[in-house]
Amino acid sequence: MLFYTLSITILLWACANAQFGDFKQNFGYVNVREGAHMFYWLFYTTASVTEYTERPLIVWLQGGPGGSSTGVGNFEILGPLDLSLQERNYTWIKNFNVLFVDNPVGTGFSYVEDNKYLTKSNDEIALDFVELMKGFYESNPEFEGVELYIYGQSYGGKMAVDMGIRMREAEDTGSIKSNLRGIAMGNSWIHPVDATLTWGPLLLAAGLVDQEGYEDIQASAREAERLFNEGFFWNSTMQWAATQQVVLRRTTRVDFYNILTKMEVNLPDNLSAYEIARDSMIRDMPYTSRRQALNLNTLMNTRVKQALRIPERVIWGSQSNQVFDTLRTDFMKPVTESIEKLLNETDIILTKYNGNLDLICDTPGQILWVDRLKWPGAEGYRNAPRRPIWENDQLEGYYKSFGNFRFFWINVAGHSVPRDNPAGTNAFLRDMTSFG
């Protein structure tokens, strides 16, 4: 009981007039477990409403694991200000209240007092998230009952699925007063082996490798699959990283986050394949923006940190590598069973959206696991018509939906769809929430 009381205690400090930029916001830490402190940053919608709570609450989760939502998601993808601190004209706060969460603990401004408090599995991450949300509702009770949607990009999509299960459990037992309505998986790491096995075919079809390059990539990818199937999960992660190196060599450095962009030639040459792969997963953005990464790091650790009065000893991003390392045996595991469970047992809407130019979480890899899903609507989804997405007379992609499951293919977009194609993004936001 004592632990429970402690776990929902909120570290509050005088944030009454502290803020960054002119947008109405709220932020804070929640102690989700002993030694584990999670940070959130809420932006209230700028829509013309009488009460903010007339609009849904969207949680945004970056990937990695170890990528920061308050940094990358906020300043580089969909928050009110971009990295140059100019207003972003398509920011999601125009229509929604947006809650950026630095998750799992150890990510961004979230921190652990010792590495032993880091999470080792997707379910531990989900349980921490429920505690975070309990703390959030405790200090922002006006959001209780407000429609809640969780949008996760990349590894964030994988985490969002198990969060959905744990959140719904907590709702059912009455321990949280949230109103979870939907989960979106954006270019997500749902089935890592499927993704790795489809890099070769996509690159071959796009003309980025020849048959010989393709064979080389596939041999490496199949080794990652074999190790996974035999239960050598950590070795499979290492082999996945090695496969990235084969792709980079065979394509002369295609950018994993958008196959049409060129990677800067100066990759650090003293890093292992694993370290390079880990860095890019945590970064969750095309390599062309590597210089921006340095800017973001500086911005977060100076102006943002001061403005939000983050404790001095907390360094944004300093525990990210350990976050990733601690999850390395979980890294290659799929969450497709959890998706089936949500479809079978809940009314939560599941939206899968994918930028068609992404390689790391490529569209062909998503289609494989979607087609294998076992749920009562599987047949209905298979037979559902695939429709075009028209936005302002432009063809932005295609979608298919049945029951509570939707798939949105988004054109002219790589890994970060909200940033690459805001018009296409409106289509799935509107479908799920009826705003946007």
Ligand SMILES: *[C@@H]1O[C@H](CO)[C@@H](O)[C@H](O)[C@H]1NC(C)=O
């Ligand atoms: C946002 O600005 C960009 C360029 O500054 C422009 O191309 C785009 O049409 C604008 N989008 C909206 C939704 O206003």
Ligand SMILES: *[C@@H]1O[C@H](CO)[C@@H](O)[C@H](O)[C@H]1NC(C)=O
């Ligand atoms: C897995 O990796 C460890 C450490 O590198 C190595 O000792 C072991 O032989 C590998 N196992 C397999 C099945 O490849």
Ligand SMILES: *[C@@H]1O[C@H](CO)[C@@H](O)[C@H](O)[C@H]1NC(C)=O
């Ligand atoms: C790699 O080299 C850079 C300087 O070029 C250095 O700052 C960094 O610590 C090195 N990393 C490793 C893992 O040796």
Ligand SMILES: *[C@@H]1O[C@H](CO)[C@@H](O)[C@H](O)[C@H]1NC(C)=O
């Ligand atoms: C979901 O339901 C289908 C039947 O429609 C069943 O085959 C599948 O095993 C179920 N999956 C889970 C995880 O409950």
